[in-house]
Amino acid sequence: MSLIVRFLSLLWLFVYFLWDLLVSSLLVARAVLSPKDITKPRMVTIPLNVRSDAGITMVANFITLTPGTLTVDVSPDRSTLLVHDLLSGESGDGTRKSVREGIEARVLKVTRR
Numbered sequence: 001m002s003l004i005v006r007f008l009s010l011l012w013l014f015v016y017f018l019w020d021l022l023v024s025s026l027l028v029a030r031a032v033l034s035p036k037d038i039t040k041p042r043m044v045t046i047p048l049n050v051r052s053d054a055g056i057t058m059v060a061n062f063i064t065l066t067p068g069t070l071t072v073d074v075s076p077d078r079s080t081l082l083v084h085d086l087l088s089g090e091s092g093d094g095t096r097k098s099v100r101e102g103i104e105a106r107v108l109k110v111t112r113r
Contacts, residue, residue, distance in 0.1 A: 009109040016106055020066055027087055028067040043072070044092030046081045046099050055111040056081075062103045069095075 031038050050056055056078055060071040068086040075082075085095045 006110065009106065013103075013106040013110055016102065017062055017065075020062075020102065024066045024068050031068075031087060039086050040089050041084065041086050042088040042092055042095075044083045044085050044088055044095045046083055046092075046096050048079055048081060048104065049100070050104055050108055050111065051078065052111050055107050058107045058111070059099070059104050062107070063099065 048056065048059065050059055056074060060074065060081060063069050063071045063081070063083055070084045071081055072084055073082040074080070081099075083095065083099075085092065088095045
């Protein structure tokens with residue numbers, strides 16, 4: 001992968017993260033300020049496609065830096081993350097899809113050789 005493509009992928013990852021940070025901050029603020037309890041906290045296991053130490057670290061840190069989510073653990077075989085999601089809903093499917101199609105896909109583009 002050329003240096004320019006990798007740089008553009010890194011730039012797009014940063015822009016995506018900022019957007020995700022803004023949206024999730026607004027959602028958490030709405031949940032906190034709402035008179036009703038609209039939170040649906042849940043522990044969610046997220047299978048990973050990324051395998052490198054740098055990629056796993058980036059995905060886990062981006063999840064933790066996003067309001068409402070926290071990476072709790074990485075499985076011993078490094079194939080799954082355990083994430084606490086404050087607003088996951090009735091199942092963790094939305095959280096899994098968001099991570100896999102969002103941050104993980106972009107991290108893969110940056111860390112691929």
